[in-house]
Amino acid sequence: MADGVYTFFKDGLRLDGRRKDELRPLKIEAGVLKRADGSCYLEHGGNKVMAAVYGPREVHPRHLHNVTQAIVRYKYNMASFSVDERKRPGPDRRSIEISKVSREAMESVVLKERFPRTAIDVFVEVLQSDAGTRAAGINAASVAMADAGIPMKGLVTSCAFGKIDGEVVLDLCKEEDNYGEADVPVAMIPRTGDITMIQMDGHLTFDEFKEGMKLAIRGCDQIYELQREALIEKHQNDLKAKE
Amino acid sequence: MDKLAKIVIPGDLISEKPLKIGEGVFIEDGKVYANVYGILDQKDRVRVIPLAGKYIPRRDDTVIGVVTEIDFSSWHVDILSPYEARLHIGEYPGRIDQSEMSCYIRVGDLIVATVLDVGWTMKVDLTIRENQFKILRGGKLVEISHTRVPRLIGRGGSMISMIKRESACSIFVGQNGRVWIQGKPENVRLAERAVEMVVREAHTSGLTNRVVEFLNANK
Numbered sequence: 001m002a003d004g005v006y007t008f009f010k011d012g013l014r015l016d017g018r019r020k021d022e023l024r025p026l027k028i029e030a031g032v033l034k035r036a037d038g039s040c041y042l043e044h045g046g047n048k049v050m051a052a053v054y055g056p057r058e059v060h061p062r063h064l065h066n067v068t069q070a071i072v073r074y075k076y077n078m079a080s081f082s083v084d085e086r087k088r089p090g091p092d093r094r095s096i097e098i099s100k101v102s103r104e105a106m107e108s109v110v111l112k113e114r115f116p117r118t119a120i121d122v123f124v125e126v127l128q129s130d131a132g133t134r135a136a137g138i139n140a141a142s143v144a145m146a147d148a149g150i151p152m153k154g155l156v157t158s159c160a161f162g163k164i165d166g167e168v169v170l171d172l173c174k175e176e177d178n179y180g181e182a183d184v185p186v187a188m189i190p191r192t193g194d195i196t197m198i199q200m201d202g203h204l205t206f207d208e209f210k211e212g213m214k215l216a217i218r219g220c221d222q223i224y225e226l227q228r229e230a231l232i233e234k235h236q237n238d239l240k241a242k243e
Numbered sequence: 244m245d246k247l248a249k250i251v252i253p254g255d256l257i258s259e260k261p262l263k264i265g266e267g268v269f270i271e272d273g274k275v276y277a278n279v280y281g282i283l284d285q286k287d288r289v290r291v292i293p294l295a296g297k298y299i300p301r302r303d304d305t306v307i308g309v310v311t312e313i314d315f316s317s318w319h320v321d322i323l324s325p326y327e328a329r330l331h332i333g334e335y336p337g338r339i340d341q342s343e344m345s346c347y348i349r350v351g352d353l354i355v356a357t358v359l360d361v362g363w364t365m366k367v368d369l370t371i372r373e374n375q376f377k378i379l380r381g382g383k384l385v386e387i388s389h390t391r392v393p394r395l396i397g398r399g400g401s402m403i404s405m406i407k408r409e410s411a412c413s414i415f416v417g418q419n420g421r422v423w424i425q426g427k428p429e430n431v432r433l434a435e436r437a438v439e440m441v442v443r444e445a446h447t448s449g450l451t452n453r454v455v456e457f458l459n460a461n462k
Contacts, residue, residue: 037295037297038295055297055325056297056325057297057325058325058327067364109253109254111278114299115299115325115365116364116365117325117326117364117365118325118326146252146253146279146280147280147295148295148296149279149280149281149293149294149295149296149297149390150279150296151253151267151278151279152253152254152278152279153253153254153269153271153276153278154253154254154276155252155253155254189254190254191254191256191276227252228252228255231250231252231280232250232252235250235294238443239444239446239447241443
């Protein structure tokens, strides 16, 4: 967008008034569904996602089971009303891919050996999408997993960075994602600093990539604090409900 | 447990030094971290009491199971867990014939059994020899989270024996979170509400006294 007609920045701020290293507002609530073993509702900017976790439970169909550890299944799904133009319901190439990478991002923290021959099912429903739904889904899923009492080595946190108008920025919004130059979702374990997922759409120089990673790691640390607070708040609300 | 019990989430640092550890924690690079979402308990050994989770059978646990199937040599028992348990015919007190298995324990019966062994692939074997064998008939079955069972039983059985006494019901609590209550209908309802109260307020202080008050007020 170098023609000067459209620009992503105005007075050094972005379209929605954020700084380059600023996240969109987040709201996380744990334990919102009664029937699931663990659940979480999360809003990240215009994204609204709901995550539900079931298990460890018996594996169906039976042949999928593993005798030495639990299997993790992750289903990312977008509601038909989550986008401007009605989305055709059901799994498609994109959501199958997101399910796979998100599952791999989550799997590495779960103590799967504790539950041989079982399945841990994670369902992520995107109710409203606004760029960065896979990151929002992972953030919600990891809170829901903790809420379900599944033992993990740490929470997984995710956020994206990207490039717009030649500048590296944190957490793209929809316009920035659609018309920007690059989008890089990152998932990590804040406790150890391990990266469990990284994908890149677009072009970046190595230096831009390194700069962006720093932003993303800082972004994840902020989100991690909110995930913690959501879980602690859930317990406090449970206590209050009694009195 | 005090009211300001510390909540930890998976991955929280508990101690910089290795300590004697119990459940719900792990050591990495000499530091102690939590691995479940729950309440930190540092009394004698560091552990995290989970707030949720499925029941995973362990040897010597006493559980309440529902018989779901009978095959040529064992009863299959649902123990409210991801793992199905089996009660082998040889574990039945006294010799019985294979063809007559369904005369002794039928499908749908509630039984109190002890976990004899949990195999490497989580094959769960039950036994009914040790404790006085019982098929639970009548009464009411309540299912609670197994994480609340230790609180419901109380230290040395103090909580559960108090509820039994005050509500004049006979109550049986399985480690797997099944609670069986028998007595007069109104007493059963009272005991059930007391159990619900313990489950809800499991992690607060002075609970036993409040439950006593509740039972006395509603008798």
